[in-house]
Amino acid sequence: MCGIIGFTGGRNAVPVLIDGLKALEYRGYDSAGIAIAGEKITTVKSVGRISSLEKKLEAAPVVGCCGIGHTRWATHGCPTEGNCHPHMSADGKFAVVHNGIIENDKELRALIREAGIEPKSDTDSEVVAHLLSLDYDGDPVEALCRTVSRLKGSFALGVLCADRPDEIYAAKMRSPLLIGYGDGTCLSSDGTAMPRDINEITVLADGQTARLTKDGATVYFRGKQVGCERIKPTVSGRAASLSGYPHFMLKEMYEQPEAIARTISTECRGKRTGLKGTGLTLIGCGSSYNAALSCRPLLERATGRSVEVALAGEFLYSERVPAYGKQCVLLSQSGETADTIAAAEEAARRGYGTLAITNVHASTLTRTCDDYLCTRAGPEISVATTKGFTTQVAALGLLAGSEFASAVRELPGLAEKALQASEGLKNTAGYFDGGCVFFMGRGADYGAALEGALKLKEISYIPAIGIAAGELKHGSISLIEKGTPVIAICTDDRLIGKSLLSIATVKTRGGYVIGVTSSPEIAAACDEAIMLPPVHPMLSAAVSVIPLQRLAYEVALGLGRDIDKPRNLAKSVTVE
Numbered sequence: 001m002c003g004i005i006g007f008t009g010g011r012n013a014v015p016v017l018i019d020g021l022k023a024l025e026y027r028g029y030d031s032a033g034i035a036i037a038g039e040k041i042t043t044v045k046s047v048g049r050i051s052s053l054e055k056k057l058e059a060a061p062v063v064g065c066c067g068i069g070h071t072r073w074a075t076h077g078c079p080t081e082g083n084c085h086p087h088m089s090a091d092g093k094f095a096v097v098h099n100g101i102i103e104n105d106k107e108l109r110a111l112i113r114e115a116g117i118e119p120k121s122d123t124d125s126e127v128v129a130h131l132l133s134l135d136y137d138g139d140p141v142e143a144l145c146r147t148v149s150r151l152k153g154s155f156a157l158g159v160l161c162a163d164r165p166d167e168i169y170a171a172k173m174r175s176p177l178l179i180g181y182g183d184g185t186c187l188s189s190d191g192t193a194m195p196r197d198i199n200e201i202t203v204l205a206d207g208q209t210a211r212l213t214k215d216g217a218t219v220y221f222r223g224k225q226v227g228c229e230r231i232k233p234t235v236s237g238r239a240a241s242l243s244g245y246p247h248f249m250l251k252e253m254y255e256q257p258e259a260i261a262r263t264i265s266t267e268c269r270g271k272r273t274g275l276k277g278t279g280l281t282l283i284g285c286g287s288s289y290n291a292a293l294s295c296r297p298l299l300e301r302a303t304g305r306s307v308e309v310a311l312a313g314e315f316l317y318s319e320r321v322p323a324y325g326k327q328c329v330l331l332s333q334s335g336e337t338a339d340t341i342a343a344a345e346e347a348a349r350r351g352y353g354t355l356a357i358t359n360v361h362a363s364t365l366t367r368t369c370d371d372y373l374c375t376r377a378g379p380e381i382s383v384a385t386t387k388g389f390t391t392q393v394a395a396l397g398l399l400a401g402s403e404f405a406s407a408v409r410e411l412p413g414l415a416e417k418a419l420q421a422s423e424g425l426k427n428t429a430g431y432f433d434g435g436c437v438f439f440m441g442r443g444a445d446y447g448a449a450l451e452g453a454l455k456l457k458e459i460s461y462i463p464a465i466g467i468a469a470g471e472l473k474h475g476s477i478s479l480i481e482k483g484t485p486v487i488a489i490c491t492d493d494r495l496i497g498k499s500l501l502s503i504a505t506v507k508t509r510g511g512y513v514i515g516v517t518s519s520p521e522i523a524a525a526c527d528e529a530i531m532l533p534p535v536h537p538m539l540s541a542a543v544s545v546i547p548l549q550r551l552a553y554e555v556a557l558g559l560g561r562d563i564d565k566p567r568n569l570a571k572s573v574t575v576e
Contacts, residue, residue, distance in 0.1 A: 002073055002085070002099040004157045004177070005193050008170045009184020009214045013340035014057065014340045017069035020193035021050050024071050026383055027538035029565050030079035032071040035086040035095035037165035043095060046085040046429065050467070065214070066166050068158040068187070070097035078122070086160075087126040089133035091118045095160040096132070098125035099189050100175040103153035110557040128157060131288065136161075138470040144209050145223045154338065156186050158282035168212040172204040172549070176364055179204065179219075181565040191233050191362075192379055203362050218363055231362060248316050249382035251357045253549050254419060258375040259387040260542065261412040263394045275299070277353055277398050279326035280445045282396075283315050283343050287385045288394025291392040294541035295400075301538060302400035312339035316346055319514040329399070332356070333388035344368045357395045359388060373398065382564045384458045386549050389451055390415065393542040400538075407536035414543045422550035424530060431512065432555045434462055436479060438511075439548070440469040440502060441489035448489050448541040452548030458570020460556040460568045469502040482510030487551070488526060489544050490517045492537035500525055516547050 005026025007016040012547055017034050025032075032053045033045035042062050046053040050071065070085035086095040102108065102303035105124035112119060112130045119126050128147060130357070135146040140161040148155070154174035161169065170177060170187050180186035180198035187210075188194055191201060202217065204210060209220045210228075219228040245251035282292035292309050299307045312330075317337065328347040332340045335358035344354050344365060354369040359377045366372040375391035397408040437456060439449035446468045453466035466477055469488070480486070486506045490499040496519055503513050503525045523529035530547045532540075556563050 002097075003071040003193065004068070004097050004099050004156055004158050004187065004189040005070075006068040006097075006170070006187030006212065007184055007195070008166060008168050008212055008375075010065060011184065012063050013065055013067040014062055015414075016184075016195055017193070018050065018054060020186075020188060021053070021069050021071045023193040024188070025050055026381055030072050031081070031084040033084045033086055034062075034067055035088075035097075035160055036062050037160045037162065038064045038065040039165075041095045041160055041162050043086050043088060043089065045081045046339070047079050047081055047084065047085075057421065064162070064165075066168065066350065066507055068095065068097050068160055068168060070158075076085065083121045083123050085123075085125060087123065087129045089129040091133050093162050094132040095138060096129040096130050097127065097158040098204055099156045099174070100128060102151055102155065104151070108150065120213070124153075124417065128155075132159065133176040138163075139167050140164055140167070141209065141220060142223065144171055145220070146342065148173070148209065156189050166213060170204065170210040170212065172208055173206050174338065174341070174364075177204045179210060179212060179228075180233070181216060184214050185217055187212055187288045194233065198233060201233050201365075202228045202230055202360075203530065205367075208375070210234060233253065236397065240439055247382065247553075247564050249384055249386060249553055252380055252382055252386045253546065253553070255378065256387045256390050256419070256546065257412040259375075260394045260415055261374040262378075263391040264408050264411065266397060275327065275401070277325050277327040279305065279308075280322065281310060281315075281323075281326065281328045281347075281352070282331070283312050283328060283340060284331035284348070285309050285337055285339050287351065287389045287443050288333065288337070288392060288453060290447050291389050291396070291541065292329070292331055292447075292452040293450065294444045295396040295538070296447075296565060297395060297443050298396065298404065298538035299574065300401050302403065306547070310343075312562050315343045320346075320350055322351050323347070326352050327355065328352035328446035329355045329357060329396075330365060330369060331392050332358050332363075332365050333377075333385055334358070335360040335365040337365070341365055341368055343537055353548055357392055359391070383566055384455055384563075384567050386454070386538040389545060390542045393539065397539050397542075397558070404536065404539065405463065407539050410535075411542050414533050414535050415472070415546060417552075418543045418546040421530050421532060422547040425470070425547060425550045425554050432462060432558075433483060433517040434559075437464045437508075438472075438476070438486040439466045440472060440482070442469050442495050442498065443492055444538055444540050445469075445489040445491055445544060448544045448548065449487070451541070451545050452551070453489060454487070455549055455552035456555060458569060459552055459561055459563050460559055461561065461567070462555065473505065477505065477509065478508040480506055480511045484511045485514065486511045487514050487516060487548065488522070489548075490515065490519060490522045491532065491535055491540035491544050493519065494537070496521055500529045516544055534552065
């Protein structure tokens with residue numbers, strides 16, 4: 001999960017690359033580097049944030065009109081300057097930035113060594129630079145085609161060739177890559193990193209390569225030139241700013257009412273959007289899985305049949321039972337989640353009809369599925385998703401049909417009230433000392449509990465367990481001791497009795513219970529409570545999760561964590 005940027009034009013490329021890398025830093029921030037073409041290719045690399053790279057460039061400026069850049073989230077090899085991109089070929093002819101995984105890295109390393117070249121890094125990406133040099137006979141496009149034919153796995157590549165200092169070369173396979181046109185030509189793994197003057201983009205397809213000049217781009221497939229569609233960009237991350245908030249996560253929490261309103265009034269959907277078929281499976285990863293799980297009761301009520309919810313990585317390796325006539329709904333905030341895209345492809349092979357729910361109209365997932373619904377949540381810069389989750393719940397509410405239409409329309413206003421109620425968590429957050437924390441709920445509240453635990457783990461690094469409340473007594477109760485924080489979520493009046501029993505079970509063992517509820521009875525049974533407005537219990541996760549997001553934020557803030565860029569995490573998980 002790395003970020004790629006490239007630019008060629010009639011101005012200094014370095015500021016464009018640095019600005020783009022800053023916009024891409026949510027994709028990876030272990031290390032960063034740039035390569036600038038000139039009489040020779042010059043690389044500058046640094047471990048850590050983009051600010052460290054900027055300091056190096058201030059000390060030893062580099063100027064050139066064509067260059068590539070990369071911000072890294074380490075997979076192969078620790079974050080060191082040697083492992084940092086761009087990687088150079090041994091003869092200095094090629095510089096390469098790469099997002100993805102080269103699965104036959106060991107085989108290719110052996111081939112390179114046979115040619116007398118010893119790799120200098122631990123990365124899988126370096127082999128691409130050396131292969132390009134071995135495959136080069138004067139035409140960089142032909143060399144790139146030969147090289148990518150050797151690669152197995154996923155890759156988005158940006159390449160400089162010393163013999164063509166005004167051009168960038170690109171290749172794409174199962175990893176997002178865009179070309180932007182404006183005052184110069186830009187290459188990026190994400191539209192958020194494009195310069196402000198970019199007014200059209202081309203989304204490269206799997207198997208395509210490209211040659212970029214300052215005047216435009218030529219796209220190839222299997223070595224032959226093909227047409228390339230230009231579309232208007234739908235998002236600009238350069239426009240994203242903190243707007244007075246201390247962190248993007250807090251800002252994006254407060255954007256949720258408006259984001260949900262855009263989702264439920266959206267016109268950005270395909271022609272055949274809706275639930276159909278004889279069976280339904282929801283698939284996602286991380287927060288998208290939690291959103292799907294929270295809406296299982298809703299969609300079972302709407303369809304009158306059992307609904308399956310699967311993690312994308314597990315669905316891929318489940319038994320390949322034919323599913324003709326059934327439907328699969330796949331959720332991904334970015335539309336570029338590698339496991340989810342692979343699950344969409346696998347679902348199609350099994351005979352499912354596929355429907356994507358994503359925030360990005362021109363994403364790989366929307367192009368892979370039969371149809372899509374775009375949430376239009378807007379750019380989400382913080383690594384820990386907030387409005388991505390709540391808008392996915394709202395989108396699933398849309399799919400549930402007219403029976404729930406009025407309840408769906410109430411969600412923006414209820415989210416606003418939940419934000420106001422969450423203000424009280426500034427004081428509660430000080431209670432957490434780093435020990436294990438439990439989140440528990442039933443039905444839709446179980447999905448919210450999983451999401452609350454995930455948020456706390458992501459940004460505070462405190463161990464947190466989301467659990468179905470009825471499962472507490474089946475083993476996990478052994479971890480409850482005096483002072484253990486337990487967040488009890490209850491938004492369904494039908495489950496008040498069962499919830500009271502779970503709360504009593506925790507308090508008997510000394511646990512400290514914080515209720516997130518609309519029930520005065522539940523609130524009275526807890527040590528503290530955040531009172532929610534009454535909400536339809538099958539759509540409640542879009543509201544109940546908001547105090548859980550704020551709780552995670554306040555705890556992380558108190559611990560001095562890097563809230564928008566937590567350790568070891570990247571925003572868009574584009575490798576399996």
